[in-house]
Amino acid sequence: MPVSESGSQRGADFSQEDSQLPSFYSPRTKATADAEADRRNGSVADLSTLSLSNPGSNRRIVPSKDADNDDGASTDTSRPPSSLQIGASLPPPSLLSPAFTPPSTPGSATPSVEKEPRGVPVDSSKPTGGCGRNKPKLLETLPHVECIVRARIPTTTGAEMFLHLYTNNVDNKEHLAIVFGGKIRSRSLDAPRPGETEMDRLVRGAYTGRLFPGRTTSSVNNNDAQQEKEEEEPTQPPLVRIHSECYTGETVWSARCDCGEQLDEAARLMSLPSNKAGGIIIYLRQEGRGIGLGEKLKAYNLQDLGSDTVEANLLLRHPADARSYGLATAMLMDLGQKEIRLLTNNPDKIRAVEGPNREIVVTERVAMVPLSWKGRGGFRAPEVEGYLKTKIEKMGHMLDMASLPS
Structure with missing residues (x-):
């Protein structure tokens, strides 16, 4: 040829x-x-x-x-x-690194058409506060976390985010915080470290303003400081998504779950120009609701044999949900958050994220409705329909049906 x-x-x-x-x-x-x-x-x-x-x-x-x-x-x-x-x-997508992941890339909404999602007020201090029927097991002491590096990530649509990488004292995994908006900063990242130079701070992302060729100091200049003061202060807490890693749904196009769609939709909502408060996706390395990828694949085989997602985990002698959210609480605290709006369908997650002493307070729950249910694309498959049905019936997940088209 x-x-x-x-x-x-x-x-x-x-x-x-x-x-x-x-x-x-x-x-x-x-x-x-x-x-x-x-x-x-x-x-x-x-x-x-x-x-x-x-x-x-x-x-x-x-x-x-x-x-x-x-x-x-x-x-x-x-x-x-x-x-x-x-x-x-757009240029043709690469099989190794698709140009688009489901259902769209961050910031791809038309600003004049779409507004911020509506939240439902919640209060975990009240039995009827809309925070789920279960009492999640909470850690007595929150983990110690440290942000060791952050970097600006430009996206294919022009929206920008800052990727923060965290270490901790409870596991050897590198958990992540994807931050939208320039006013949300990590305390542990910004803290000075013994013996480091200005270039060290620039390289690990502990700078204010923007990087540019020839920059030599991590502190903000007078013009940038004045611009930050003039920026409109947010009138509400940031939108937050606690997202657990899902290799199959985010990378290999699995139709057994909607995790890939939820991750992309969360990023898109946080990138909307109307979202002045910014947003945070806490990306926890808790594959398979905490059981790991190998056990998750075994659970998939059990699902093909007739079990649902909860039954499959139990047959493998794992909890239906083995995840923990203490790391998410500690990371949000490091990012200076005291009140958040939580993007989730799982009301039990609200109390779990708040921490043992309500170090973080969730003021609103924002529903994550599948795009196909709203008539806005997405995808349909027998597997994902069964998965969503099980989460609603057996795990207490809720959907804000008022957000669906009439």
Whole structure:
């Protein structure tokens, strides 16, 4: 085969490759080839007007259903480029590092259309405070945590986050805090360390403002300090998601759970321009609700043999949920949080995250409704439907049905 292929050959190859990938993970690769053809013909899509509501859709979005043919491509060449899917203007995704994960990347909502999610007030100090029927087992003493490095992470849509890596005194895992917003900082990271230089502080992320070539000091300059003072102060606590690692749902396209969708949706909500308070995703390395990846895969085989997700764990002689949230509480305290809005469907998690002495107070619970239930993309599969049904019926998870379309 010659080194240089024609555009039509590349488009055919992309289409064959795309048929092997779940639609909710990456944009249509065939649409990418179509976009290249549009550019060759002088028709270039305007990124500022593209629809971003469903990046994982299998079709290029057009105003009329009559404009779709059997393969999902538009047959109406008179339609304006702004009706194309955002995936049509991006390079083809890599199988090793997909350009998009389900259902979208952070900050991909249209600012003028979407507002912050509505929360339900909760109060764990009251029996009827909306914090679950179970009393989670709490640690008597919170773990000691230390943020050893942070770095700015620019995303494919322009939203930015700061990734914080934590060590602790209870396990040898590296837990993470994904922080949205410039006002949320780690106390342990900012604390001076004996013998370190200014370059040491810059390299480990203990700086204020922004890094730039030639910067030599970690402290903020006068202009940056004035700008920080002029920024609008948040009127409510930040949105927080406590997320446990799920390799199968986040990396290998599993339809047995909605963990990948929940992680991406949390990041998207925290990146909304209307979210002035910022956001934090505490990413705990608690694979398989605390039983580890190997045991989780055994549980998957038991599910194929007829057990649900709770029964499978019990058959393997594990608790239905073996996770602990003391690390999350300690990390939130290190990030200077006293009150939070918690993004979860599990009301029992509210009291668990607050800590033994309510070191953190959850003021609101924000529901995480599956996107497919809201008619906004996402995915459906028999496995994930059974998984959600079990979590609701056996584990007490709740959904804010008022957020669904009428």
